[in-house]
Amino acid sequence: MALLRWLKSKPKQAAPSEPVETEAIRLQELPARAPGKIKIRLATILESLPTHLRTQVTQQVPDAELQLPLSEILPQLATGKIAVRAPTFRTGLPETARSAFDALDPGIKIPIPIRAIFSQLPPGTLSRPLDQQPEENPQKIETPFSAQVEEDSQRFDATGKPLAPPSKSVSQPEGSGVNVWTKNPALVKELQALLMTDEALDYPKVLNQLNQLPGLTSCQLNRDDGRKLARGARDAKQEAAISAIVPNLFKTLDSHTQEMGLEPLETVTFTCGKDQLSAFVQDHLCLTVLHDNRPFRPGIREKIQAVVRHLARIEAG
């Protein structure tokens, strides 16, 4: 009944929104009643409409353009979210599209994607506060992180795109890379035989071959200083964590097993719920394998160990 009464009443002109009171806004000169409207395709708004509002759209909506007063939009820009009241929304629609939104509760607000209106903002809208103090520009000093800043500046262009790997690429050890693989043809042949392949090998291809072994889900090869030689883990975060943690963990365990009078540690397996992680270390190389929750099939562990030994010999030149 309330809805019917609303439908019959003459639509009132939407009052301009109160400017959002934040310290930042107060410092800026925002137009209280900016002239002009912005236009948005209705389809864009409907795509980002929450489900509970979409159900209130009662009919197929024609491809139409919505017009909203800038005075409604601008005060909300600094909040990171823009929404207009349902009556304002309906008023901005062409006549042909309004009936589809008759069921909208007049008290609700319709979110407007900022990306859809951003290019229509008047010049100067996103100005800095007039009395803002300039940025501090301290005299440059060396910090514990300055070296990495310098190294990273060689790895990326100004937009953050990785550049072609430099000689100190994080994915290749120093003095290694293609030369290592061509320097030791006999060792590479032995490795090919071990992996039962004629394919020309490098670190990523060796890992691809290992990934075919039954029970293995992914492999990752690092040097013991954490540098990655070939990727493997399911996601980048896990990969980074494995690179950082596993080699050191293995070293720690190895020193303890030797204190116990045991032979040097060759592999270690962690069982974590449904995941199993095994590490194989030889000289400066650490191969980490994620595998399914059962022991290695007969011969698999030995095969992986043999591969790592060969890789270590190839890497050592």
Next chain:
Amino acid sequence: MPIINYAGKEIQFKIVYYGPALCGKTTNLIYIHSRLSPSYRGDLISLATAADRTLFFDFLPVTASPLPGFKTKFQLYTVPGQVIYNATRQLVLRNVDAIVFVADSQWDKMEENVESLRNLGENLEKQNLSLDDLPYVLQFNKRDIQDVAPPNYLEYLLNNRRKRVRSYESVASTGFNVFATLDYATQLLLHKFNRENKSLVPHYSTAKALGER
């Protein structure tokens, strides 16, 4: 406030990475941890849920000697970004010396960025601190994603306080500008320390970095 151990000649600084949930705070620390030599950093301790959401904090200690005569420890923390963990964020912010605010550049995260920054200001106020007085830098993360908000809008939203701060566009998952952000925050922190402790470290402006202690 840095912790100074005069007897042991050690100074401890605390840098907190703050920002909304899933903006890349932990990713920053994972990258930093992976790139620093194990000789100069400890383990990355992450207290997270099964879904890899930071529950309490991530903690990474870094040891260096940028101040002559003193061994310096930089303790890097992140906070949980989810709204419900505000009490934890307040605890982690105690005695903070510098802040890196990580913002998510995706369009639909703008409101969360604003709210997180407001929350940061509020939590600092409870300790009688202000963002205007603390070394602090902005990081606009996830710049590799298609169709993210342009930097000028992020500046408008987040860099509108009394004092303008430096901002870096970053891709924490690859490491782009992760160290640049941390390096700048550390520089601000060390400059502030020098201003407030001139008698302690008179010649720190010529201090040497890692590896030359």
